Amino acid sequence: MKIIRLCTVLDFGGLEQRLVNISKVEDEHEWVFCALGNGGAAATQIEKNGKRVVLLETEFRIPSIKAIQRLVEFFKNERPDVVHTSGAEANFHGIVAAKIAGVKRLVSEEIGIPNQKFLHKVLFSVLYRFPSYVLANALPVGKYLTEFNSVSLAKLRIIPNPVELSSSRTIKLSDDPEFHILTVSRLTAVKNIDGILRVLARLKKAGKAFKFTLIGDGDHFQGLKDLVDELALKDLVDFKGYRGDPFSAVEAADLFILNSFTEGFSNALAEAMVAGIPCLATNVGAAGDMIQENETGWLVQPGDDEGLFHKLRFIFSLDREILAKVGQSGKESIRGKYSLQEHLHQLMEIYNG
Structure with missing residues (x-):
């Protein structure tokens, strides 16, 4: 055929x-x-x-x-x-x-x-x-x-x-005092990375220690860099650009965020879950099927900066053992379905x- x-x-x-x-x-x-x-x-x-x-x-x-x-x-x-x-x-x-x-x-x-x-x-x-x-x-x-x-x-x-399972590898939680946050995404308006940055600025003012790694490229690249400067996050945000195999560039991550306004089936979310990274996503597209709240990850409503802020504060407060358990549960659920x-x-x- x-x-x-x-x-x-x-x-x-x-x-x-x-x-x-x-x-x-x-x-x-x-x-x-x-x-x-x-x-x-x-x-x-x-x-x-x-x-x-x-x-x-x-x-x-x-x-x-x-x-x-x-x-x-x-x-x-x-x-x-x-x-x-x-x-x-x-x-x-x-x-x-x-x-x-x-x-x-x-x-x-x-x-x-x-x-x-x-x-x-x-x-x-x-x-x-x-x-x-x-x-x-x-x-x-x-x-x-x-x-x-x-x-x-x-x-x-x-x-x-x-989801390609044979080449996936488990990504460990970080050993650093800072909370390591990861996003892999096209840098476009629909992905609402602006919202993540605004919430991270609030978390910084609240005294939370974190690093945010952003892997991807797109027409909002320069605008996001300008927003990082405006929000005084320059030392906390690392733009990695496009990577053909993005998760191979990640040694450790405590949380993956997908903050899109709309999605179909997010490959990046599925690949993060199969790598064992705890995941937080907006409840759009297939995310609601992939994530069970507090078991295989967390969900927020799209465009809800306030909800994202409070959910991140909650996740930051969790013990590493709980984060690791959520990451492992997410990994097992993806391997069994996709x-x-x-x-x-x-x-x-x-x-x-």
């Missing part, structure tokens, strides 16, 4: 890391990883894993006639058994091109809760009639698809992202439909 996985770009991010993980699989199928735009870290790693990468390097803003033309030509030349599109731009152009090219089996996937205006809601409600299945990586994403994009329950499938093998098994059932 020839399977084309189509996304918008193959640089870095949660979807890109998932495709990298899938590219490690050795099976009888021919996997082709295609991006409408350019490549980068993910494309390089997929090629190292022995899989073919195709970068169309075309305009992909909706709508792009050129992207549709390039995809139609590509699909006709490749003659795939399955085309699996992921993300808004890939879904839009991929669905249209696949129908024109006569692709045998089409699967489309929403990777998060989109910020769609009325016209796009209507547009995708029409487009999602054509794939055999529409996938979501978390229940809230699936709920959005049914309520706002008119995806039928018969066509909808919830398939959580896989393996790559189970993810592929669910995909193959849909591909073979």
Whole structure:
């Protein structure tokens, strides 16, 4: 079976890391990883894993006639058994091109809760009639698809992202008197790292000792650095930039924070949990399924600085033995639910439909 996985770009991010993980699989199928735009870290790693990468390097803003033309030509030349599109731009152009090219089996996937205006809601409600299945990586994403994009329950499938378990390593709690906090994230507005920094400034004034490590890059990088200076946190915040394997750069962490306004399935949160780091996340996307309060981590409401402040003060007060127990419980829960093998098994059932 020839399977084309189509996304918008193959640089870095949660979807890109998932495709990298899938590219490690050795099976009888021919996997082709295609991006409408350019490549980068993910494309390089997929090629190292022995899989073919195709970068169309075309305009992909909706709508792009050129992207549709390039995809139609590509699909006709490749003659795939399955085309699996992921993300808004890939879904839009991929669905249209696949129908024109006569692709045998089409699967489309929403990777998060989109910020769609009325016209796009209507547009995708029409487009999602054509794939055999529409996938979501978390229940809230699936709920959005049914309520706002008119995806039928018969066509909808919830398939959580896989977590690469074989290469994971346990990250210990720090031995320092400072509390070590970690975030791995795109530096964009939706991740609300600004909120973390504002709360950390309050904790500093309350006499709490901590270090905050931030791994990632994005269009808010400079703005966040400026905010760090404004809040007098420069000596307490360490910007590490983008890392292809972010958790390999972490020796110790007492807490991982995901403070997003919205999420689908956060790979970074899952990878932090499988590394044994105690985790605090906003109750968005799949986080509520991944975390049981005070057992496998902690939850706060999105955009609630006051709630985050009080939750962090509580976590700071916990003994290291309790933190270690929460981290271990989180690790065991992720290992039992989100393996790559189970993810592929669910995909193959849909591909073979």
